[in-house]
Amino acid sequence: MSSNQSQTADDAGDADVPEPALPAFALKPVAAIAVVFAAVQSGLSGRYGFHRDELYFMAAGDHPAWGYVDQPPLTPLLARASTELFGSSPVGLRVVAILAAVAALFLVALAARELGSGTPGQVLATAFAATSGFVLASGHMVSTSTFDLLAWLAICWVALRLLRTGDGRWWPVLGAAIGIGAFNKHLVVLLVAALLAGVLLVGPRSVLRSRLMPVGVLIAALFALPNVLWQIDHGWPQLTVAEGIAEDDGAENRAMFVPQQLLFLSPFFVPVWIAGLVRLFRDPQVRWARALAVAYPVVCVAVVAMGGKSYYALPPLLVLTAAGCDPVLRWMRSSRRSARGVLVAAALALSAVINAVVTLPVLPADALDVPMAVNQEQGEQVGWPELADAVAAAWAGIPAEQRPRTVIFAGNYGEAGALRYYGPERGLPKAYSGHMSFADWGPPPDSANGPVLVVHIAGATGQDRFFTGCRPAARVDNGKDLDNEEQDAEVLVCDGTSRPWSALWPDLRRYY
Structure with a gap:
């Protein structure tokens, strides 16, 4: 027409x-x-x-x-x-x-x-x-x-x-x-x-x-x-x-x-x-x-x-x-x-x-390096249970009497989402994050003034300055030798926060 x-x-x-x-x-x-x-x-x-x-x-x-x-x-x-x-x-x-x-x-x-x-x-x-x-x-x-x-x-x-x-x-x-x-x-x-x-x-x-x-x-x-x-x-x-x-x-x-x-x-x-x-x-x-x-x-x-x-x-x-x-x-x-x-x-x-x-996931997960050169999203589907395993290993090192006051803090929404999904079956408590809308679903209560498990990708800096006495406790390995974003992510055990969570939370919010 x-x-x-x-x-x-x-x-x-x-x-x-x-x-x-x-x-x-x-x-x-x-x-x-x-x-x-x-x-x-x-x-x-x-x-x-x-x-x-x-x-x-x-x-x-x-x-x-x-x-x-x-x-x-x-x-x-x-x-x-x-x-x-x-x-x-x-x-x-x-x-x-x-x-x-x-x-x-x-x-x-x-x-x-x-x-x-x-x-x-x-x-x-x-x-x-x-x-x-x-x-x-x-x-x-x-x-x-x-x-x-x-x-x-x-x-x-x-x-x-x-x-x-x-x-x-x-x-x-x-x-x-x-x-x-x-x-x-x-x-x-x-x-x-x-x-x-x-x-x-x-x-x-x-x-x-x-x-x-x-x-x-x-x-x-x-x-x-x-x-x-x-x-x-x-x-x-x-x-x-x-x-x-x-x-x-x-x-x-x-x-x-x-x-x-x-x-x-x-x-x-x-x-x-x-x-x-x-x-x-x-x-x-x-x-x-x-x-x-x-x-x-x-x-x-x-x-x-x-x-x-x-x-x-x-x-x-x-x-x-x-x-x-x-x-x-x-x-x-x-x-x-x-x-x-x-x-x-x-x-x-x-x-x-x-x-x-x-x-699509047609290749074995350990063969994704080539497709990831074109589509990074392929690799972002691998390794989340292993990240939860690493956090669980660090959690196991927290004394039982301190666990009610211990907080798990994730650096990004992928880590926080993975711990929300895979954490309960590993005995982990609710994870918090300041990334995107996870910030609106926090912060932890100020009474949670014990140790902090901080999860962040390898080489990330900045947020750990808000925590005291941090030391490496575990490292993420997806088991596929796949170099995605979370491979080699660190789990730190920190003695506590530099300020109460309510005062710290605005500084922990991240929009990207």
Whole structure:
């Protein structure tokens, strides 16, 4: 449908707008790909262990709130729901991640359909998404990016329907998608701003004149409001977190942005999404969707400027990949079709194998050094029980009469989350930490004026100055000779604190 057609539909009013015919949705083949994807993810979900962020989300889910220092509440709430329904284990926790990734696959197929693709194009778009590194990683672990992917794709799909039909009744749906996305991560604002910029620059601007647009804005605001109020009430700590991340990692993120954009889907898919980008500008049948082609580079510029992670900009790239499937199919059907089909099949197969090795626990844990060069998150799923063992060994050296007054203090939320999960079965008391929202769940009582077990990563300095008489008591060894962040972490035994916990706690708070 052209932009002129879209404007005609919009000017006709928001009710009873006839939608132009679309190709049938390829439900069975898309569902077949989704089932295989889910089966692979389910079979591998328990092979390593929890990721540090997952341990933190489970802890946050046990402290329900309208917000947390570093995020809105949706991911912790979904993590708690998954463990309540399916069990408190990596397998049980990750059910919700698998379901979200499967839903993302369907949204990619729906986006391809919205752009006029029939069954072959929808199936190819789903296959590209299912074998991409970002979607495989999102389906394997519970993270804010898992549900960010789903929210961004939902927003893109609804936006495509709105732009194609001009039917203002999609504004409330779009508002709900935006609001739910904001309830998970505020980065959704980047996508909304980029899409708005695209519509203003290349149209169809008629959709902005719909009388239902304010309703969509109101719905989005209502979903986002509780967390915004929480952030205001707590002094916008998430801005402090973002500033710290940009300061620590911003230069590296900017330098690696382009290479990671190419790698995190698959280098073999680059010609596909470039073809999609070009198609949205040149093909008269889909030029109404040019706003999306504008939105992607706008999001990229914003992410680079803020020093954010490269994967923040990846969901729109999946839609551009879907847009490129019809040109790929036409290329395959031209001369030498069999050879070109083999090339596409080989690209999918190689991407599936390489991306699975990089993002999923297919290798033995002691062979992760190579994949970790691309994806550090692989290694962050190894060694947490061993960290709890090291703390338990140090705890065993504390005299029994001193244990009621002894505190375990963890330097970061991964360590604190691991001790919260693995500590009780090792006879350890509750662990405290000043990192992120763990600081809001402390401090220890001032009556806990005995020894302190301090856990921190190797080479970390600073917080131990708040404790007296510290000496090494144990060292973490993950048993895999894997050089992840917690390997060789120290457990110190300190005689006590330099001040009472209540006076010390503000100095122990860390936002990054």
